[in-house]
Every structure is written in C-alpha cells, then in structure tokens.
C-alpha cells in the first residue's frame with residue numbers, strides 16, 4: 001500500500017510525487033509514456049515562461065523532470081497506462097494496462113488534457129493539435145488551412161508563415177486569441193463563421209489545401225475514472241476544493257485535468273504542491289492527535305503516591 005498513487009507524470013503529477021517524497025511519504029507515480037514530463041515532451045519550442053529556468057526547450061524541461069524524480073528514488077511505473085481506478089476499503093486500487101494492481105491510501109489524478117479532435121483523424125494532411133508532429137511537418141510553399149480561433153490557432157499561423165508556407169487561411173467560428181497574436185495575422189487571411197471541411201480532398205469551403213491544422217483547444221482525459229461520476233464543469237474539467245480534493249475523500253485532481261487556474265507548467269506544478277500538502281495533513285492527522293495526547297500526559301502532574309490506609313488500632 002503506497003501513501004499515494006499518482007496517475008500521470010507530467011509537471012503536475014511529478015511535482016506532487018516530489019513533494020510527497022520530500023515530506024517523508026511513499027508515493028508511486030504511474031505514467032503511460034516511457035519518460036516523465038508530460039506535454040513538455042511534445043514541446044520542442046523554448047519555454048521561457050518559468051521564472052528560474054533559462055534557455056531551455058520544453059523537451060529539455062521534460063528531461064530535467066524525469067532526471068530529478070529518478071534522483072529522488074521515487075517509485076515510478078513508466079510505460080504503464082492506468083485502465084481502471086476503484087475506491088476500495090482504506091484507499092484506492094489502480095489497475096494498469098499491463099495488469100499490475102497498485103494500492104494507495106490516497107490517489108491523485110494528473111492525466112492532463114489531449115487536443116480536441118473535432119471528429120477528425122490524424123493523417124499526412126490533417127494534423128490535430130500543436131506539438132512535435134506539427135513542428136516536424138514541412139510547410140515550405142504549401143497551402144495551409146488552420147481551423148480554430150484561440151491562441152494556438154493564431155500562434156501557429158505565425159509559425160507556419162515563418163516556415164515558408166504559401167497561402168494560409170485561418171477559419172474560426174469565433175475569435176478568442178490574445179492581442180499579441182491578433183496583431184501579427186493579416187485580417188485578409190481570416191474567415192469568421194461556420195465552414196465546411198472535406199478531409200479526403202482535403203478542402204475547406206471548397207478551396208483545396210495541402211495541409212489542414214486542427215487547433216480546437218484541449219479536453220480533459222480520464223477514461224479510467226468515468227464510472228466514478230466525478231463532479232465536472234460544463235467543459236468536462238474535474239471540479240475540486242481549493243485543496244485539489246474531489247468530492248471523493250482522498251481522491252485529488254491536479255494540473256490541466258482540473259484547470260482551476262491558467263493552465264501551464266507553473267500552475268500545474270503548484271497544484272501538485274497543494275495536493276501533496278493536503279495529503280500530508282490527511283495522513284498525519286492521527287499521528288498529530290497521538291502526539292498531542294502524549295504532550296498532554298507529559299505535562300499533567302504526577303498522580304500523588306498512593307498512601308496505604310492508616311492502620312486502625314484498637
């Protein structure tokens with residue numbers, strides 16, 4: 001029985017495992033990939049958003065997370081996806097696709113998000129979500145349709161333009177991107193409103209494109225916990241208390257799966273800390289009460305020595 005089973009070894013889950021280990025507990029981290037670091041393994045771009053980290057790409061940050069946790073001898077099951085999570089007496093039972101069963105007194109969901117597919121399938125011409133595949137694709141002289149109206153869509157317009165794309169058209173039902181990106185995209189290359197896509201051609205609104213990029217944002221990913229009927233917000237993100245605890249006592253949700261704050265590495269890692277401290281409080285409750293009782297007893301005056309009853313004399 002581990003003190004906590006943490007499902008997902010991205011920035012959130014890794015930070016939670018590290019804090020628990022440093023606080024004297026025994027966590028077990030289960031990660032589907034062969035390495036820790038989560039979505040940063042898909043980020044070949046510089047990540048300049050973490051105050052104390054300089055000149056590193058997301059890939060390098062992922063490698064640092066992986067190395068750091070291994071240096072702390074944290075128990076990790078890499079290359080194992082969790083297929084089922086059950087609430088059992090005294091804690092939680094986690095089953096992996098490899099058939100391993102792991103028990104924890106508490107459990108932390110940290111499986112992050114995945115790109116919204118919008119009914120499309122990845123292919124040579126259709127690329128879903130940002131990351132390595134998009135980064136490695138050739139755009140020189142190609143016509144590109146970008147679907148989506150958020151930061152990712154606009155930022156990747158700028159990216160494929162730099163990579164030498166020819167005609168680029170951005171199709172957005174609504175626009176939500178931040179000003180910095182809006183200023184860099186010519187309005188003539190943007191269509192606002194409904195549009196029709198034929199991925200087989202491939203074409204959008206009848207115009208042919210060499211590549212279609214689907215950048216519809218992200219959705220939480222926790223198929224293994226579907227039957228627990230966790231409380232979710234309208235977009236499907238797991239609702240928690242400020243301590244990151246779900247409605248099920250001892251079950252926590254952290255990082256992008258909960259999306260309580262602006263989702264990024266730092267807020268995800270902060271969630272990991274909050275959950276680790278909440279778990280510490282829960283697991284140490286009894287120890288604190290026992291210690292307080294010993295303090296009370298130590299402070300109480302010694303009971304007076306028992307006197308023998310005065311011998312009665314006649």
Ligand SMILES: Cc1cc2nc3c(=O)[nH]c(=O)nc-3n(C[C@H](O)[C@H](O)[C@H](O)COP(=O)(O)OP(=O)(O)OC[C@H]3O[C@@H](n4cnc5c(N)ncnc54)[C@H](O)[C@@H]3O)c2cc1C
Pocket residue numbers: 007008009010011012013030031032033036037038039040042043044045046047048049058080081082083110111112113130131132221224254255256257263264265266268
């Ligand atoms: C291209 C790109 C660039 C980005 N750039 C930045 C940036 O510059 N700065 C920044 O702060 N943020 C950036 N982000 C966002 C950042 O990576 C995320 O906010 C952060 O990784 C979220 O951490 P997380 O731990 O919640 O989830 P994730 O990183 O998604 O980690 C979840 C982990 O759970 C694992 N998992 C999923 N299902 C299972 C299962 N069933 N069993 C076991 N394991 C499972 C996944 O494999 C994954 O490793 C970027 C993201 C992308 C894609």
